[in-house]
Amino acid sequence: MGDFLAANALLVIAIVKVVVVxxxxxxxxxxxxxxxxxxxxxxxxxWGPERVGPHxxxxxLADGAKFLFKEDPTPAGIDRFVYFLAPFLALSLALxxxxxxxxxxxxxxxxxxxxxxxxxxxxxxxxxxxxxTALSVYGVALAxxxxxxxxxxxxxxxxxxxxxxxxxxxxxxxxxxxxxxxTFSLRDIVEAQRGGVGRxxxxxxxxxxxxxxxxxxxxxxxxxxxxxxxxxxLVAGFHTEYASFxxxxxxxxxxxxxxxxxxxxxxxxxxxxxxxxxxxxxxHWTIYLPAAGGVIGGVLLLLHGLRYHTPLxxxxxxxxxxxxxxxxxxxxxxxxxxxIQGPFWLAAKVATVLFVYVWVRGTLPRFRYxxxxxxxxxxxxxxxxxNLVITSLIVALMRPAQ
Amino acid sequence: MTGLHSHRYYTSATMSPGYLGxxxxxxxxxxxxxxxxxxxxxxxxxxxxxxxxxxxxxxxxCGMRPTGDARHPFDVKFYLVAILFILFDVEAIFFYPWxxxxxxxxxxxxxxxxxxxIGILLVGYIYLLKKGALDWNK
Numbered sequence: 001m002g003d004f005l006a007a008n009a010l011l012v013i014a015i016v017k018v019v020v021v022x023x024x025x026x027x028x029x030x031x032x033x034x035x036x037x038x039x040x041x042x043x044x045x046x047w048g049p050e051r052v053g054p055h056x057x058x059x060x061l062a063d064g065a066k067f068l069f070k071e072d073p074t075p076a077g078i079d080r081f082v083y084f085l086a087p088f089l090a091l092s093l094a095l096x097x098x099x100x101x102x103x104x105x106x107x108x109x110x111x112x113x114x115x116x117x118x119x120x121x122x123x124x125x126x127x128x129x130x131x132x133t134a135l136s137v138y139g140v141a142l143a144x145x146x147x148x149x150x151x152x153x154x155x156x157x158x159x160x161x162x163x164x165x166x167x168x169x170x171x172x173x174x175x176x177x178x179x180x181x182x183t184f185s186l187r188d189i190v191e192a193q194r195g196g197v198g199r200x201x202x203x204x205x206x207x208x209x210x211x212x213x214x215x216x217x218x219x220x221x222x223x224x225x226x227x228x229x230x231x232x233x234l235v236a237g238f239h240t241e242y243a244s245f246x247x248x249x250x251x252x253x254x255x256x257x258x259x260x261x262x263x264x265x266x267x268x269x270x271x272x273x274x275x276x277x278x279x280x281x282x283x284h285w286t287i288y289l290p291a292a293g294g295v296i297g298g299v300l301l302l303l304h305g306l307r308y309h310t311p312l313x314x315x316x317x318x319x320x321x322x323x324x325x326x327x328x329x330x331x332x333x334x335x336x337x338x339x340i341q342g343p344f345w346l347a348a349k350v351a352t353v354l355f356v357y358v359w360v361r362g363t364l365p366r367f368r369y370x371x372x373x374x375x376x377x378x379x380x381x382x383x384x385x386x387n388l389v390i391t392s393l394i395v396a397l398m399r400p401a402q
Numbered sequence: 403m404t405g406l407h408s409h410r411y412y413t414s415a416t417m418s419p420g421y422l423g424x425x426x427x428x429x430x431x432x433x434x435x436x437x438x439x440x441x442x443x444x445x446x447x448x449x450x451x452x453x454x455x456x457x458x459x460x461x462x463x464c465g466m467r468p469t470g471d472a473r474h475p476f477d478v479k480f481y482l483v484a485i486l487f488i489l490f491d492v493e494a495i496f497f498y499p500w501x502x503x504x505x506x507x508x509x510x511x512x513x514x515x516x517x518x519x520i521g522i523l524l525v526g527y528i529y530l531l532k533k534g535a536l537d538w539n540k
Contacts, residue, residue, distance in 0.1 A: 014430050022438065067446065068445065119428065
């Protein structure tokens, strides 16, 4: 075993990182469904999931088990190969993009080798993200076509046209960032934003950010652009004929794409893994904020759990609170506190963007299809072009004369 | 020009034997994601019950018997959107190399150059707008 480790250390490190990242991503996807249901419910004056576990916390597990043990009928007249290929493509592509996103600063020590704080460290990671997300339209289009049913076909067509239209402004809105940094590496883009809120690209690139976020909402088929699955007109859109875990795979793919987009928003516009505070000695105390957050959150959860109305909750919630407090204390230790900064701030930013996603869903009505196309082609596309021209002019004028 | 960008190409020596080695983790990640999707796909087919019937095999049309062929002809507008996407996306791709070398171009030369290119793009865009190709309800 030792010899094998020594000989294939790089391979082992890569596999360990991949497995950890995929596992965390899948858990996050499961709990985002819970988070979304809970937040939307509270916005509408409901309770949301409450029955399965304390505060419905075991709901994602129950849903997963239910999907797995449901009957999986395949409709007659389907294109069999493509019908199975579509959810496979959708999920595997949605889980892949996260590989190139920098999750923390610098390098970490793993099995005696120094390795980057990301699965794959490429100098064209921005292009890789676009390449993989552009393929995600295949899952939807193929599912719609293969199902041999009218609603999926309409949903698939609508969705393909929508994703293609908004991909243009998505691609062009990031050119401004490349102009400012002259790099395609996501890590270099983050490094260019070192030094607190004032250096974040959301300030010079506010137009680009607006274009990117709106296009990303449309790319991931989320409200207010969820026409492919407009349940009032198309039943469930492109996945009407999919049941059991094949349906769940489309569902997971959508949420994994949401997570990826949130990572991209955080990395491109909100300083990625950097803390929002400037790195001057006066702000040094902020490195203990993750620890303080863990301890305060843990103690609150502990106190709340002791008064919970079910016996299971009175056991599970205080234990979770104690664990969170323990993690918080751990985060204050020297040697840990430095490592936790990058992942903590990145996770906090991603969580905020995800909340905005859910907030938008709880607030906005759905577009009509012609409004959607007009908005994409006649507003967002010219706006992202204008952002490109303005940014390049400013970059050219700010440059010292040669 | 060479010195400006040299620090951005990672010296791969600390990570893996070759430059292409940087892509190996990405390949492993994609393979793991595909394996996971494959396992989930087959697992649910294996453990779920199988009680097929003629009614279940019907396409869903709100409880009615499906009428006609599902793969009926669809509006040509979708096709038009696909063509326009290809045109504009190929043009958008050219922005990327330009943005990458922008600071190395002579001051304002790169700007005017791209303004000319965007001008040509805009002529096509305005033509489409006037022709009504971007009006969904026409």
